[in-house]
Every structure is written in C-alpha cells, then in structure tokens.
Amino acid sequence: MGYVPTIVRRHHGSHASVPIKYGRVSCYDIGTGGISIYVKDINSINGLNDDEKEQLSKVVERFPFRTTEYYLSLIDWDDPLDPLRMIAVPTLSELDEWGSLDPSGESEYTVSPRVEHKYEQTAVLLLSGSCASLCRYCFRKRLFMQDYVEGPLDIDSAIDYISRRPEVSNVLITGGDPLMLGTRKLEKVLDRVSEIDHVRLIRIGSKIPAVNPYRITEDPDLLELLDNHITPYRSLYMMTQFNHPRELTAVAAESLHLLKKTGALLNNQTPLLHKVNSNPHTLAELMNELSYMGVAPYYVFQCRPTVGNRHFAVPIEESFRICEEAKNMCSGLGKRFKYAMSHRTGKIEVIDMDDENVYMKYHQAALPENLGRTMALKRNPDALWLEDYTDAE
Ligand code: SF4
Numbered sequence: 001m002g003y004v005p006t007i008v009r010r011h012h013g014s015h016a017s018v019p020i021k022y023g024r025v026s027c028y029d030i031g032t033g034g035i036s037i038y039v040k041d042i043n044s045i046n047g048l049n050d051d052e053k054e055q056l057s058k059v060v061e062r063f064p065f066r067t068t069e070y071y072l073s074l075i076d077w078d079d080p081l082d083p084l085r086m087i088a089v090p091t092l093s094e095l096d097e098w099g100s101l102d103p104s105g106e107s108e109y110t111v112s113p114r115v116e117h118k119y120e121q122t123a124v125l126l127l128s129g130s131c132a133s134l135c136r137y138c139f140r141k142r143l144f145m146q147d148y149v150e151g152p153l154d155i156d157s158a159i160d161y162i163s164r165r166p167e168v169s170n171v172l173i174t175g176g177d178p179l180m181l182g183t184r185k186l187e188k189v190l191d192r193v194s195e196i197d198h199v200r201l202i203r204i205g206s207k208i209p210a211v212n213p214y215r216i217t218e219d220p221d222l223l224e225l226l227d228n229h230i231t232p233y234r235s236l237y238m239m240t241q242f243n244h245p246r247e248l249t250a251v252a253a254e255s256l257h258l259l260k261k262t263g264a265l266l267n268n269q270t271p272l273l274h275k276v277n278s279n280p281h282t283l284a285e286l287m288n289e290l291s292y293m294g295v296a297p298y299y300v301f302q303c304r305p306t307v308g309n310r311h312f313a314v315p316i317e318e319s320f321r322i323c324e325e326a327k328n329m330c331s332g333l334g335k336r337f338k339y340a341m342s343h344r345t346g347k348i349e350v351i352d353m354d355d356e357n358v359y360m361k362y363h364q365a366a367l368p369e370n371l372g373r374t375m376a377l378k379r380n381p382d383a384l385w386l387e388d389y390t391d392a393e
Pocket of ligand 1: 135176
C-alpha cells in the first residue's frame with residue numbers, strides 16, 4: 001500500500017486530523033468544512049485585486065458568476081493560470097467574439113420547454129436552472145444569462161412525452177445541476193421517471209462532486225433516494241464532471257465512495273480545455289485517478305464553439321494527439337474514454353489521423369442513417385469544429 005498522508009481539515013466546524021484514504025492529496029484539501037457556501041460576488045474574492053475586480057465586472061454583467069467557497073479554497077491564487085481558477089473565475093477573454101449560445105443545436109431537438117429528444121433512445125430533461133459553480137466554459141451558459149427566456153420544465157408534459165415513446169429507454173436529467181434541487185424535490189422527479197416501465201436507465205449529470213461534494217457527504221437522504229431508485233432492471237448513472245486531477249480532493253473522493261455505495265454507476269465526462277487539462281500528463285492523471293476511484297472515464301469532448309469560450313478551445317488534431325498520448329499513459333480502465341465532438345448532427349468520435357486526413361465516426365446521430373457513418377476529412381491543424389473541415393480528396 002502506498003503512502004497515506006495525514007492532513008488537517010475542518011469537518012463539522014471542528015479541526016480534526018484525518019487520514020486521507022483516497023490517493024493523491026495536496027494542501028488544497030485543506031478547504032472549508034461542512035456544506036459549502038456559495039459565492040456570487042467577485043468583489044468578495046480575496047484572491048483578486050481591485051483592478052481585476054473592476055475589469056471583471058464587465059464580464060459578469062454578461063456571463064454571471066457563481067461558485068462555492070470550497071472550490072475557491074482549491075485555487076492557487078499566486079498562479080494566474082491556475083487550472084481551477086480558469087474553470088471558475090471569469091476572465092476578460094470571455095468577451096472575445098466567437099461561437100454561438102447554442103453550439104450543439106439543442107433548440108432543434110427541444111420538444112417542449114427544457115425537454116430535448118435528439119437520439120432515439122434518450123430524452124434529456126433540463127431540470128435545474130442553476131449550478132453550484134458556473135463553469136466559465138459551459139456550453140449551456142445561455143440558461144444562466146439574464147435574457148434567457150425558455151420557460152421552466154413542465155414535469156407532467158415531460159413524463160407524458162416519454163411515456164408515449166417506448167423507444168426512450170434512457171432519461172438524462174441534467175441542467176443546470178439536478179443536485180441543486182432539494183432532495184425531496186429531486187425525489188418527486190425520480191419517482192415520476194421511475195414509473196415509466198420502458199425507462200431502463202436514468203442518468204444524472206452533475207458537477208457537484210467536484211464543486212461541492214459536501215452536498216453528497218452530508219445528506220444521507222440523498223444517498224437513500226438514489227439507492228431507492230435502483231432496481232435489478234433499472235440502473236442509475238451519475239455522470240460526473242471532473243476536469244482536472246486537483247478537483248479529486250479527499251472529500252470529493254469520499255462523495256464518490258458514498259455514491260458508489262448506493263449502487264449508482266459513475267462515469268465522467270469533461271471537455272478538453274486549453275491550459276486546464278490540455279496536457280497528456282494531466283489528462284492521463286485525471287483518467288487514472290478516476291478509474292482508481294471507481295469512476296469510468298466516458299467522454300472527452302472537443303470544446304464546443306460557445307460564446308465566450310474561444311480561449312478554452314484546442315484544435316481538433318492537437319486534442320486528438322493529446323488524448324492518444326494520454327491513453328498511452330493509462331491503464332485499460334483509464335483509457336475507456338472516447339474523444340468526441342458533440343455536434344448539432346450527433347456525437348462524432350475522432351478515431352484516427354494520418355498525414356493527409358482525419359477520420360471520424362458518428363457514435364450517436366440525430367438522423368438514424370448517419371449512425372456509424374465514418375468520414376475522411378482533409379487535415380486542417382487549425383480546425384476547431386466539424387465545419388472547419390472539407391472532405392478528403
Ligand atoms: S456544471 Fe455543467 S451546466 Fe453547470 S455550469 Fe458547469 S458545465 Fe454548465
């Protein structure tokens with residue numbers, strides 16, 4: 001057994017020396033104890049100076065800011081390019097013009113407010129309109145912007161829609177972050193979805209284990225709720241979103257451990273983000289650590305061309321190389337992820353590259369005739385999205 005360090009962290013308001021059982025730890029584990037408190041005002045961030053606060057006020061007028069004290073405590077404020085800071089703290093680069101507010105064409109597949117049906121088997125419910133921490137790279141940032149007009153989810157019509165479609169075997173509950181709902185409210189939704197016999201798999205998409213793991217470790221009712229909605233014939237998947245190995249703190253690992261004990265299956269997806277995880281060593285460390293903690297690496301996404309996200313984008317061919325090099329440093333279980341583009345037309349996996357061409361394949365497709373279709377595209381090292389390519393000769 002490897003070295004198990006002991007650190008001091010606050011828990012339930014008291015200072016206690018606790019052994020960290022879950023692999024890597026760092027000084028960043030010394031965070032806030034208890035349920036993490038939200039921070040919505042950049043002026044209250046001690047790590048920013050007055051000039052930075054003033055400049056960033058223009059950014060947050062357009063793209064709101066919100067995070068947790070816990071997440072702020074993980075940031076190394078001496079490093080302006082600290083990856084966790086880049087994930088949670090606004091930057092002026094967000095004002096660079098680029099991309100759209102709906103880069104994956106979700107509006108095309110919206111069947112009623114906050115209900116999407118793009119792939120035959122899967123219905124998506126945008127249950128929550130908020131997140132514990134608003135990721136600066138979020139491709140759904142439109143949900144949090146002031147002029148966003150789409151109405152709230154009507155759970156009755158969502159359930160009616162799914163009930164009438166036996167082909168929908170999967171329901172993805174996301175948002176926003178579903179774990180922002182109180183446990184009793186979440187229970188009502190899970191109860192309704194679970195009543196539909198042909199729904200065999202429920203997914204909950206959440207970044208809470210990374211940004212406020214205390215939401216899980218301190219709410220036994222939530223754990224019981226998840227446990228109660230798993231049967232021999234229906235699974236519950238938690239789709240976590242760890243972007244960087246430093247997010248895998250001791251309390252985050254504890255939250256994952258508790259989630260696993262409910263019987264939930266854990267999968268992780270992350271975008272590849274410039275200077276956050278765009279390094280094969282960082283990516284490999286993330287994937288290996290996740291696999292050690294029982295979380296299956298699922299997708300690494302090409303950064304969607306979303307308004308305000310240009311500084312996060314890594315060209316597709318470079319991303320492919322990073323993913324391949326990272327896989328070479330992973331165990332078999334660490335390299336289970338696919339590198340894919342969540343395009344308007346489907347999930348397109350980048351499968352290979354030679355001197356002339358890049359090869360991609362529709363892993364999921366909105367049009368059934370595209371499913372499994374492979375494409376050979378002429379190499380373009382600057383390409384950031386499918387539209388930047390032309391067909392191979
Ligand atoms: S948790 Fe997901 S929905 Fe929420 S801000 Fe981050 S990327 Fe967007």
